[in-house]
């Protein structure tokens with residue numbers, strides 16, 4: 001039934017006692033304009049004042065099958081009553097076992113073993129800790145550097161925050177940077193002036209190879225990358241980017257971690273995007289978010305047999321991968337994920353995304369005719385509208401960095417949530433969205449951009 005308190009009492013409690021992620025500290029005690037949500041159904045949310053909103057970001061890229069799914073809620077309830085918890089440090093549960101098999105079946109190549117965590121940050125953190133463990137067991141303790149990209153996002157633990165290259169997340173934190181090395185983002189829209197896309201691709205690949213050589217291949221453990229940079233503003237690399245980087249990784253025995261926390265579970269029309277959309281079979285894929293459609297927290301990584309076999313069985317040398325959580329593979333979360341997968345299959349969600357994504361992209365492209373819109377890009381049910389006041393700018397101006405926030409405010413009034421990131425309005429709706437709802441979303445976004453420009 002939710003809280004018995006009224007809207008004003010709840011807001012007061014939040015203002016006086018709640019610290020939120022990305023809290024603007026000067027505004028602590030005012031909620032900084034953050035809305036409070038009360039209920040949701042399908043692709044819609046109602047705030048605690050009763051205002052109905054189309055949820056453009058799909059929660060935070062996670063509400064794949066939409067809000068208020070009875071099969072998932074029932075599975076959560078049934079598992080909570082059957083076995084609400086088991087310690088993964090010394091026991092197994094049926095839901096975790098079954099889910100590991102389902103995910104291994106979805107994953108490409110020989111990625112056949114799953115390690116469960118509590119969300120995306122812990123998934124990436126655990127994968128990176130696995131790389132450290134792996135190279136230490138193999139007797140290569142110097143192979144520690146992690147190469148990642150400017151504008152990438154991988155989480156909020158000590159290590160994953162260090163690997164996240166978005167400048168705004170960094171001030172005032174002491175990051176674990178000693179083994180982290182950043183290369184340029186594959187930002188096609190902001191590529192150096194005069195460079196063709198093909199030249200830009202060569203430039204990016206050369207940059208990676210040069211970094212490996214500068215660090216020394218014997219010192220590089222992993223390349224960590226989202227298939228497309230999501231929080232960085234839906235930056236889709238030029239075709240062939242991942243395959244060429246993987247080739248260099250293979251040459252130097254560097255593990256390739258594909259962070260599919262956003263792109264996994266249908267966002268691009270497939271269970272995972274690495275192979276089907278970006279033509280690579282990485283060594284490790286991390287996942288979270290869509291695995292439960294956001295109903296309960298869960299994450300993990302799936303890893304190749306080839307990599308695992310080098311440090312297990314007769315190659316284990318007595319080692320333990322002592323990394324994990326009280327809630328690794330929580331049975332209620334795994335039961336929710338299994339029910340989520342059943343809903344995907346029952347409602348042909350992957351096919352639906354593949355069918356409707358071209359319409360979504362086409363409608364977003366229509367916004368390109370607006371004077372304030374500099375670029376529109378996306379794939380699957382991921383889209384970004386980037387506002388640019390001066391097309392000659394090579395970087396977002398100070399004015400542009402505030403534009404999406406202003407657009408977002410008008411959108412909210414009009415009944416739409418967008419994810420404002422600096423100059424970019426990002427959309428990743430629930431995968432069940434219909435053409436009519438896409439029309440509604442784009443209409444409100446258009447009206448709001450027109451009001452700002």
Ligand code: PLP
Pocket residue numbers: 060119120121122124153154155156226230231259260261262288289299
């Ligand atoms: N990796 C990627 C690509 C993400 O976008 C995110 C969160 O948005 C994370 C990791 C961290 O996931 P979580 O917030 O569940 O810890």
